[in-house]
Structures are given as C-alpha cells and as structure tokens.
Amino acid sequence: MTLPSLKEILALPAFSGAEVLAGQSRLDEPVTWVHVSEVMDAWRFLSGGELLVSTGLELARATEADRVAYMRSLVESGAQGLVLELAQWFKDVPDELLQTARLTNFPLVVFRNEVRFADLTKAAHERILRPHSPSDHESWLESLLDALAETGRGPSFIEGQLGPVLALPGRPRGTLLATLEALLNCHFNIAETARNLGVRRQSVYYRLEQLTGMLGDLDAPHRRTSLVVALELLKRTPS
Structure with a gap:
C-alpha cells in the first residue's frame, strides 16, 4: 500500500462537498498527514506532503500581502494543499489567495458550508494508517520517506x-x-x-x-x- 493521493482523500465520504479551485493537476500526489491549522506560520511545523484544514480565522484578519505570503510559505514548505471552510470567516475565497494558488499550481479546496474538522481528520488518518501486511508496510514507509526526502x-x-x-x-x-x-x-x-x-x-x-x-x-x-x-x-x- 502506498500513501493515498489527495484525490483519494477527497473521495472519502467525510469530504463530500469539497470543491477543488486550484492545483487540479496535483491531485494524484500523496498526502502524508492532515492537520487543522489556524496559524499564519504553519510552514514551520510541516515536513512535506501535509494537507492543511482551516476555517480562515487568522487569514480573515491578515492583510492581502500576508495572505499571499502565507500561501507561498505553504508551497515552499512542500504542503500538499489547503482546505478552507467558507462559512464563518469567509463567504468566498479572497482573490489574492485564489490567484496565488493558481499561479503556483497549489491545491486549494473549499467547503461552502460548515464541516466537522474532527470527521475530516479521522477519516483521512484512518485511510493513511490503514492496516497493512509487512510488504505493504515497507511500501508505505518508503513512500513516506521519499516524500520527506524530496522536500528536503x-x-x-x-x-x-x-x-x-x-x-x-x-x-x-x-x-x-x-x-x-x-x-x-x-x-x-x-x-x-x-x-x-x-x-x-x-x-x-x-x-x-x-x-x-x-x-x-x-x-x-x-x-x-x-x-x-x-x-x-x-x-x-x-x-
């Protein structure tokens, strides 16, 4: 078993209703983990391949320039994508976020209604950590090690x-x-x-x-x- 792709994660029932706005050509790349994050310096805690989930709390308070810097920091840190809930803090994706995601071909996914983040992370982690045989374990581990190595x-x-x-x-x-x-x-x-x-x-x-x-x-x-x-x-x- 290899790590699930972003496309596979988004196909899980818990992610029903997710809409991909950017980075469609990268949906086949592997996801190493899913994190809920509301901080602007999330890049400091990433190892590569992570999918971030956010309500946009801090992004809503940030300037346009800071939002662009945030998105670029995720790209440079090797994150696999950003899932943004458009409910409480945003009703639509700010133009600068969407344009930066499209320019960098960075997967940007939105929910246009409130979702339970606990359900998203639970479903994704169960898929990532699905029980496997010894040979599958080696393949899974190699995929994760390769993902970390590729991002440095x-x-x-x-x-x-x-x-x-x-x-x-x-x-x-x-x-x-x-x-x-x-x-x-x-x-x-x-x-x-x-x-x-x-x-x-x-x-x-x-x-x-x-x-x-x-x-x-x-x-x-x-x-x-x-x-x-x-x-x-x-x-x-x-x-």
Whole structure:
C-alpha cells in the first residue's frame, strides 16, 4: 500500500462537498498527514506532503500581502494543499489567495458550508494508517520517506520528533534510541521489549519514563508512526 493521493482523500465520504479551485493537476500526489491549522506560520511545523484544514480565522484578519505570503510559505514548505471552510470567516475565497494558488499550481479546496474538522481528520488518518501486511508496510514507509526526502524536510522532521534524545551524549542517546525502536517494534509490550533487548523489565520501564519525559505522549497512533519514520530516517542519515 502506498500513501493515498489527495484525490483519494477527497473521495472519502467525510469530504463530500469539497470543491477543488486550484492545483487540479496535483491531485494524484500523496498526502502524508492532515492537520487543522489556524496559524499564519504553519510552514514551520510541516515536513512535506501535509494537507492543511482551516476555517480562515487568522487569514480573515491578515492583510492581502500576508495572505499571499502565507500561501507561498505553504508551497515552499512542500504542503500538499489547503482546505478552507467558507462559512464563518469567509463567504468566498479572497482573490489574492485564489490567484496565488493558481499561479503556483497549489491545491486549494473549499467547503461552502460548515464541516466537522474532527470527521475530516479521522477519516483521512484512518485511510493513511490503514492496516497493512509487512510488504505493504515497507511500501508505505518508503513512500513516506521519499516524500520527506524530496522536500528536503527529513532533518527537521527527525529533530522535531527525536530532538531531546539526540541532544544526549553518545551512550545514553544510543540506549534510549535502541529502546524506543524496540518498544515500537513490540507495540510497547514491556515484557517482549525486555526480552529483545536482554534487560530486565524494570530497565525498560525506567527508560520508557525517560523517553516520555523527553518526547511527551507516546500513546497516540500517529505519534508512534511519526517516531517510526524518524528512526528510519535517522538510520539513513550520514553520521
């Protein structure tokens, strides 16, 4: 299984009513994740291939020049598109946004009525993370790694996911990275992780506590997926 294309995401029932206004020729490109974002500097948090969903709250308050800069920042960061709800803050797409999207061939999608963003992200993420066989998993992972590499966002993605651990001295860094990888491979089964690492369960619990303290919540499926990707990217990064 490869990552779903933007066309596939928009074909999901939750996206019924979505209208593509620009970037139609890029609908076959893969979507790595879907984020709800209302900030003007969203580009700082992107790794490439993301589809952003917005009500336009901050865009409505911005100047025309800032709106153009916002759209161009999404293009330059490798985002896959912008979904804009035309309900509360906008009744139509501002001309400068639409023209910039068309000039840059950037996918701009609109809903002309209120939609539940939770439904959009849930449906999209279930499609992106659909269960797959080991061979499918390799294909899916390769597609995601390629998308990050093509946009040059690999290093920033690694730093964003693993930064506090990578800042440690060599030995503790290596120990925690190996433990994190083992936990992910064992779906956070402590006993199995301990056996695979050849250590006691107490050691795994202690390291997991350290990892959680440095990296935050490790329970969410999308967070674990991001860590798998970051670890694989790290292996491919020259020392």
